[in-house]
Amino acid sequence: MADNFKSGFIAIIGRPNVGKSTFMNKMIGQKIAIMSDKAQTTRNRIQGVLTTDDTQLVFIDTPGIHKPKHRLGDFMVKVAENTLNEVDAVLFMVNAKEGYGKGDQYILDRLQQVKRPVFLVINKIDLVHPDALLPLIDHYKDKCDFEEIIPISALQGSNLTHLVDELKKHIPEGPQYYPEDHVTDQPERFIISELIREKVLAFTREEVPHSIAVVLENMEERPSNTVFIQATIVTERHTQKGIIIGKQGTMLKNIGKKARSDIEALLGSKVYLDLWVKVREDWRNRQSQLHEFGFRSDEY
Template structure:
């Protein structure tokens, strides 16, 4: 390895649904963070590792910063804010189509306390007329002294390669933290549970998506050398359980079918997926339940 190898940790922060997970998946080249059109999809810090011959970037996709409504929400915001003082660079991502909002000002106030360079990433530029971009840039320039301001479309891939090149230039010299073929620091079980949860987000409506957790109960090879994965979808109310099962089990079957497809792509092998549903009332406000489902930080 060259002596001037560069590496560093980069936190991606922003309001919910600005495209943080979409961006990280685009850079890494495969799905490691779940994506949804529903806000507050990401609940834990998800690290994506991008490695080249001369550099390694560890992207931290954080939960969207929002006003919490329960203990899980408190945990999510705390996780996002904690990363600000743990990284080499910060990517503050906004949605070009939404523009400036009160949530952005809250984040900018947090950024006043950090020493790391902050890049403003204006995402979803494919959704606005080019004439609207310059006024948006000027607005944010007036609020904070960003290292650079870079417009992109994570979904379309527009300007993403340029952004990665810019970020690489600002990396400090450092070691290769992860093997070159590793794309995330999360264990297989975590990624599998997230892929199942993503399908619930896509296929259900209203409050159901945000009141569920997915617990991987067992992973083993069966007698046919097929991978057996058994998982429980936990929800808060019996009425939600009925929605998740669907008429004659149709919803649960569809969730399993779509999740299995992504899990097989992730693992590169055939999978037999068994799903159950359990009701644990108000689990998002119960600290012991949050710990059981993997939501842990120094304060929660």
């Protein structure tokens, strides 16, 4: 490890669908946070680790801050807000195409209480004309005492090196918290369940995505270097179950096929994926169900 090694924790915060998970995955070069064009995809804090010769940056991808509509939403917002008190720097990410919105002011009000460097990261600059950036920067710059305003494209990787260089200036000297080959603190089972959930989000219609959870029931290695995985997709209504299964099971087969491909890439093994769909009515408002599915706000 280099002399004067630096390490720090960086929270990524912003409204839903500003590209936090895409940014995280691009930074560490591997998919650990699921990506979707549907808002509020991330439900737990997911830590991604970027290690260089002289620095270790631990990025914390938080759920998008939004007005909660159920207990699961309450949990998601609490996770995001609590993270601000535990880090060395904060990246406030906004969507260049959407611009300033009500949800941004809600976050900015909370950032006024943060005693850590706050960077404004304007993401998705590949979707707007360069001339549109200056008015957007002018609009935000006086709303908070930002350490720096950095436009990026997480999808294309634009300006990410500059962002890392700036973060290095503001984090303290410290230990290497994770081994060099670690890219996340999340267990393998969690990432697998998230990859399955990502495919449900990608394939299903508007009424389904946010009412699902994925539970890994069994995971075991079998002969011929094959990993057997049995998982249950939980939803709130029988009509949603029908949509996920699809006519003659075609939707579920497509979800399974795409998920299996990503899981095999993650594990480096052949995977036999056995998917089931169950109904748990109104699970997002039931504390016992939230705990069973891993959403425990008392841990944050």
